[in-house]
Amino acid sequence: MTSFKYLQHVTIGKVKTNQPIKLVDDDSTWPQKFAWEQKMIKQMLGKTALKVEHVGSTSIIGLAAKPIIDILLIVPEPADESAYLPQLEQVGLFLRIREPEQEEHRMLIDQNEQFHVHVYGPDSKEAHDLLAFRDWLRNNPADRLKYQQTKQKLAQKSWTTVQEYADAKGPVIAEIKRHIDQDS
Numbered sequence: 001m002t003s004f005k006y007l008q009h010v011t012i013g014k015v016k017t018n019q020p021i022k023l024v025d026d027d028s029t030w031p032q033k034f035a036w037e038q039k040m041i042k043q044m045l046g047k048t049a050l051k052v053e054h055v056g057s058t059s060i061i062g063l064a065a066k067p068i069i070d071i072l073l074i075v076p077e078p079a080d081e082s083a084y085l086p087q088l089e090q091v092g093l094f095l096r097i098r099e100p101e102q103e104e105h106r107m108l109i110d111q112n113e114q115f116h117v118h119v120y121g122p123d124s125k126e127a128h129d130l131l132a133f134r135d136w137l138r139n140n141p142a143d144r145l146k147y148q149q150t151k152q153k154l155a156q157k158s159w160t161t162v163q164e165y166a167d168a169k170g171p172v173i174a175e176i177k178r179h180i181d182q183d184s
Contacts, residue, residue, distance in 0.1 A: 001167045010099045021155040023064045030058040044087040050074040055130045071117045078104035078119045136180045143176045
């Protein structure tokens with residue numbers, strides 16, 4: 001479990017607390033919203049954007065999700081924020097999380113928190129895992145349903161931070177990752 005002290009350490013600004021987890025049904029506009037943001041990111045970063053992918057629950061048709069589009073952005077070196085951050089700030093994204101000890105992960109958000117852009121390097125295991133998990137759930141209805149049921153059950157509880165909710169999904173995510181590994 002991620003400690004509150006750790007969240008304070010890696011978060012730019014104040015850690016938000018006691019926000020309810022709101023899941024909504026699959027929204028057919030999510031792919032178009034992603035495509036629009038993907039285009040903006042690619043225009044701003046050019047070749048620095050090695051990969052821009054739709055990840056997270058909104059990238060999986062039929063899965064309930066928090067109405068936030070998660071985007072995976074692969075750049076040559078995430079620690080070199082000067083190579084991408086000023087350009088992304090011009091399109092309304094700002095740095096919210098800086099985790100040097102987690103594969104140099106950075107997370108940017110927009111003012112309305114409709115988009116979360118997760119920045120990793122090309123050799124990131126976490127980035128690979130995000131894509132593998134997305135692809136697995138897109139093609140495995142039983143695991144998709146199990147994941148959705150877990151999310152819905154957990155969303156009914158009160159959490160101090162959204163990260164606590166994310167951490168609580170850990171056991172079902174680990175179980176699904178074992179299915180992915182067994183299939184490889």
